[in-house]
Amino acid sequence: MALRKFFGFLEGELMRSDSKPCMRLMRQTAGICSVGGALGFWTICRLHYGPRITIPRSLWWAACGAVSVSSSSALLVRLFSPECQPQNITVYDNGK
DSSP: OHHHHHHTOOOOSOOOTTOHHHHHHHHHHHHHHHHHHHHHHHHHHHHHHGGGOOHHHHHHHHHHHHHHHHHHHHHHHHHHOGGGSHHHHHHHHHTO
16 A cells, blocks of 8 residues: 555555455456466576476476466556555445
């Protein structure tokens, strides 16, 4: 919330955890970006280690890439997406 105010976006109360459109958007974005993060970090691992690469090491890099990229993309969606603003969550829940 503090970052929204810093960048000049709308400020509001804390987000509710049961907000449907925001959570769905975050989950979809994190799922897509986890695949890209895993592939990207796996490629970096292959370039970094070269012929010394092992299967556990490449899987570790891919897992770290999936987790880090998916969590950071979900955070960015939560901070900057209009669906995650409090007044839009309220309108969605009231059905107007």
